[in-house]
Amino acid sequence: MMAQEVSALNAFFSPKSVAVVGASSDPKKPGHTALRNMIAMGYKGRIFPVNPREPAILGLPCYKNVLDIPEPVETCLLMVSSDLALKVAKELAERKRRFNDVAAVVCMSAGFGELNSPEGTKRERDLVETLRSAGVRMVGPNCVGVMNTVSRFNTNFDIGAYPSGGISIITQSGAFGNAFLFASGASGRAGLNKFVSVGNMADVQIAELLRFLKDDETTRVIGIYLEGLADPRGFFEAARDVAALKPIVVLKSGRSELGSTAALSHTGAIAGADAIYDGAFRQFGLMRAGSVAEFYETLRMFSKQPVPAGNRVAVLTHMGGPGTMCIDGLSTFSNLKMAPFTRETEAGLRGVLPSAANIGHPPGYIDMTATNSEVLHNQVLTLLFKDPNVDAVIQILGPSLFHDQPRLAEEVARAYHSQGGVKKPLLNVLMFGDFADELRRGLEDASLPTFDYPDTVARGAANLASYAAMRATAAKAPDIARSGGAEGPAAQLILRAAEEGRVSLLEPEAYAICRQYDIRVPPFKPVETLEDAIEAANRIGYPVVLKVVSAQILHKSDIGGVMLGVSSEDAVKQSYARLIENVRKAAPGIHNPSVLVQKMMPPTTELVLGAIRDRLFGPVVMFGLGGIYVEVLKRVGFLLAPFGLEQARKLIHDTLPAPLIAGARGRNAMNVDAIAGTLVSVGRLLVEQSQIDQVDLNPCLALDDLCVAVDARIILSKR
CATH class of the missing domain: 3.40.50.261 (Succinyl-CoA synthetase domains)
Structure with missing residues (x-):
């Protein structure tokens, strides 16, 4: 973070002076209670109420506007209508140009982007641009402001004096934040350090606040109430560095939200935004609380106890x-x-x-x-x-x-x-x-x-140990070893498919790309005739699998387009004929489809490895139990790509039951390193090949010494 950004954020928590625009003498208005709470908290800086209709409020002289204040103003609290807020922002920008004093604005006014209307969105954009043009940062709008029990600065219109401690809170919901403070403060069992209600996050983002709290010596633990982010990558990159020094506990709402990626593959069907958030929390060292009670109790533990x-x-x-x-x-x-x-x-x-x-x-x-x-x-x-x-x-x-x-x-x-x-x-x-x-x-x-x-204290102990x-093993994004990128055969195959107007690669093409990225696949050969199929099967070695190859058929098994366990020439003849007949019935427009002859691998645990290019998170890799039940059981986990072997190993152990990894029911133990290496390669593939939208390797077989993708689907971006 730049030095001037640190200075601006410090102005939100420890300003030497503050102008309260919208201050009121009416005890029933927020403009009065916010001012009263600031005084009750014991704030020692200069306070300048601004209200053109009042001579004085709570013993403090009032000013008609921010330009009339004769002393330096470091921070401004806005508690007026949205239209007036924009007018005041212009006055603050003018004041900054004249006196070079205003550094920060806490805008508690509503009527901006939260309305989801063109007018509200424009007002919010104009507000930010006006302040930014003068180098003034803003928290909000549509928030309940900030508190700092160390400097005793408080803009909250509901909460006055508060016990001090080591917990700092960042919340996207002012209502939840205040409810949390009321509940925990009443018991005296939790002490607050800093509190930020970020509102619409039109300017200052959570990632910036995290970096600020990282260097804040009085903050021991950070709690975040999160609803959603426009830039989750930026958030997690900041959180990774902070979590290496201080615990971050997140209460994330929206578990039932719909997926953010189209379901063209198994991976896309499962990868809802909340599931990806859940994986990223683990990957970057954040603890996700499953309930409000757990959020509260875990924060208390970390605020008073060592790791x-x-x-x-x-x-x-x-x-x-x-x-x-x-x-x-x-x-x-x-x-x-x-x-x-x-x-x-x-x-x-x-x-x-x-x-x-x-x-x-x-x-x-x-x-x-x-x-x-x-x-x-x-x-x-x-x-x-x-x-x-x-x-x-x-x-x-x-x-x-x-x-x-x-x-x-x-x-x-x-x-x-x-x-x-x-x-x-x-x-x-x-x-x-x-x-x-x-x-x-x-x-x-x-x-x-x-x-x-x-019984519930056990979860707290688990969070401490976690x-x-x-x-x-704090998450560190590794350097990516390049594999040819835009110049390699993978890029050429993708370009050809795009030129032909195809949304997905053919399976042999997907296998070729897998090989380039060190993803193991069985021996295979695409053929056009029965004679070629017999020759390929004899060369590969029985048993083999026959699969239809067609850009029009994504789910081959659903139409009888896959023949398993073909163990002789006679079986090849019978299976080939049956496959062609099934395809013609299901897709009458396909008369002579290509067929893939592939070595049939021995039965073992089926896994799914996949990847999506999510509209919010970018490249994301999925891992879990595979086969036909992947979308039913949904025993999967996610990592943001790129990532290293250690994170891939942890994902495997977090996702699969330990007895399965160890070799359940007489099977050999899984080669975790081989699976982890394949996961890293899948992530690298999506990072390097920007035209790929989804990858689905289902099933992948966890064999004794390697991980083999026996089916591969690669879907391209629609652009």
């Missing part, structure tokens, strides 16, 4: 049932393991716990029984924090009447803060609601987040 060194979790409780529920919750996450205690830890535990205590059954689990004390919690936690096999601890507490709750909180906090070096996370579940109020307050004040339920792993 664990690994994924081994210990569970400490004195309540058997809740402890079992927690174990059940942890077991649903493949990225978590129960911590195997060292012999030294087990000996230490047996030395302090009663004989009836459950230690290590299952591994990593301790039930202290009801015979416990405040000091005993300290002793056990201290032993767990010292164990090199323990990366994080979940403690489930249900304080009894004989517990001194403030003392229990003190002992737990003392054990946590006595850790030397990098601390291990401690997540505390308080089962007794308001009864445990004193204990909860004591733990939260010691930066130890508390949670209500033993981020630790993601940060270790």
Whole structure:
């Protein structure tokens, strides 16, 4: 980010002065509450209310317009009608030319692009162009503005003073953002750092805000409420760099939205925008929350707790049932393991716990029984924090009447803060609601987040471990090894097809392109006659497959255009005749179709590898279980191309069940590296050949030592 851009964004959060255009003396108007909240937050900069009908508001002198303000104005808050907002923007541009002071505008006014009307769109464009012409940046319009609990600057008309902490929020919905702040602030269990309601994002984009927060020393974790993006590539490139340093938690709405790409292939039929977003979140190291509750709880965890060194979790409780529920919750996450205690830890535990205590059954689990004390919690936690096999601890507490709750909180906090070096996370579940109020307050004040339920805290632990792993392998776009590009045979085949007006390549052409990009295909030979088919089958070796080759037939199997398991010359004759007859019935205009003779590969797990050129995301690669059920099961994942082998391997492991990869039902283990290499090649193909719109390799067979595409479809862009 350029230095001047950083300066402009800083003006949104820590301005030395602000003009509030649309300030009002009416307590029922946003122009009054926003001004009042700014004062209540404790903002120390100069405030200049602007309203031509008011002499003063809340003890501050009013000005008729922004040009009348005699002192420097760094930031301007717009809370007027859309027509007046454009008039004020022109005045601000004039002021910038005269005094070179205005750097930022927060436009909370509505009536712009969100209307989806020509008039609203034009107003928004004119607003941005007017401000940009003077070098002034804008957040909004149609937003609830910004908050910064560090500088105490606040433009929100609903929320005044707010507890400070390490969570910074970027939201595309002002209503959701305010609801989140009201809910979390009321409990006192979440502290805010910075808040930005981006509204229509006519100027300042989320990617810019992420880069700003990356360098913000007081922000520990970033939460984003996301609905959609015009430039997702730019967003993810910025997010990748930020996530390598700070966790980013995303709550993305729109899971049910329709796909953004036409369904001309299996890949296109499955690749909805939300599915691609989901894959990109994983690829670039962002955590996607599945619910508002998870969003809130995960942000609280990261704001108060360190990132664990690994994924081994210990569970400490004195309540058997809740402890079992927690174990059940942890077991649903493949990225978590129960911590195997060292012999030294087990000996230490047996030395302090009663004989009836459950230690290590299952591994990593301790039930202290009801015979416990405040000091005993300290002793056990201290032993767990010292164990090199323990990366994080979940403690489930249900304080009894004989517990001194403030003392229990003190002992737990003392054990946590006595850790030397990098601390291990401690997540505390308080089962007794308001009864445990004193204990909860004591733990939260010691930066130890508390949670209500033993089963849901497991998801938080999984998110901590997931981020630790993601940060270790932060997504880096690799250099692309070129394979001929526009000069190679692939480009020539594509050009010829386009000149002939074809929307898709013939299968032999697709195979030729696959070979150029190191994508393995079976031995094959296109033929025009039965005699040529027999000769090709004898040379390739039985069994073979016969397939119709025609630009008019995309789904060959649907019309009987594929003959499998052809194992002799006689079988070739019979299968060839039957195939030709099927094609003539299904497509009477095709009299003598070409036929592809192809080596039939041994049966094994069928995969699908595909790619699309999405209108929002650009080149995207899909991977999953293949065959005829791909569109039914939809067990698939996505990566934005280009990407490297490590990301491809992770996609495979994230998408397929571990037993299938390991070799289920007597099959050999999959060659993950071979499959990953093919995925990288598919991504490279789409990146280099810009005329290709979709690629469908279904099925691909995961053989012992290689990955083979036994069917290939390449669809060209319609232009």
